[in-house]
Amino acid sequence: MKELIELIIKGIVDKPDKIEISQVVGEKTLIFEVKVDPDDLGKVIGRQGRNIKSIRTIINAAAQKDNKRVIIEIIN
């Protein structure tokens, strides 16, 4: 799951080496805390949050087969 988040966010930011993703494991829910370069924040979130919303939708499709829910928090 972390690899997928990394793959997508790497593809949309300008500074992929500044991405930090850490995982907090819950019972049914996986929480990922994502940190990116401040200049890339807008790219990850997108206009009216459209980018991050799409990322969450894709990640939750991948999590579905493990019967998990994923929460992605941007913690800049």
Place this chain on the structure above:
Amino acid sequence: MENTNNMELNPQEKAEAILTKVIDFILEDGKVQIVDQEGNDSIILEIKTSNPGMIIGRHGHTLDALQYIINIIVNKGINEPERRKIIIDIEGYRKRREDIVSKYAQEKAEIVKRSGKKVALCFMNAVERRIVHLVLQEDPLIITYSEGTEPYRRVIIAPREKENNKEEL
């Protein structure tokens, strides 16, 4: 200097590569095929799988999110005229939706013509609203327009008002 991220891949190869990687996280048996397009600037990719529902998602939301993100990734750092639109389909889903939406729009248009009252369709994304407008644009008895803010935006079909109608009332 060229962006090293591209690794000399053209947009079509780049789209195919990234989509293949992403669907491998979602599907057991997903394969990506490039659909030959004639005289079309878009890149069309079709996903083949025994489990299309996983990618389509509710009301096609996952497929739309996937298409949106792949467009951003492939077109990153490319200026407007060079950008390529990427359309992602899966097991003929988009064509099937097009047929369903066209038929639904025509049925509702008949109701409007019979009753003389306007009808609001269900909420749709921009692509599907466009299908409705296109299907009904030639009909002289009705007009179509959209109302509301995404994702709660929908098409309204209304009887076309005649000039003399107003005077009679």
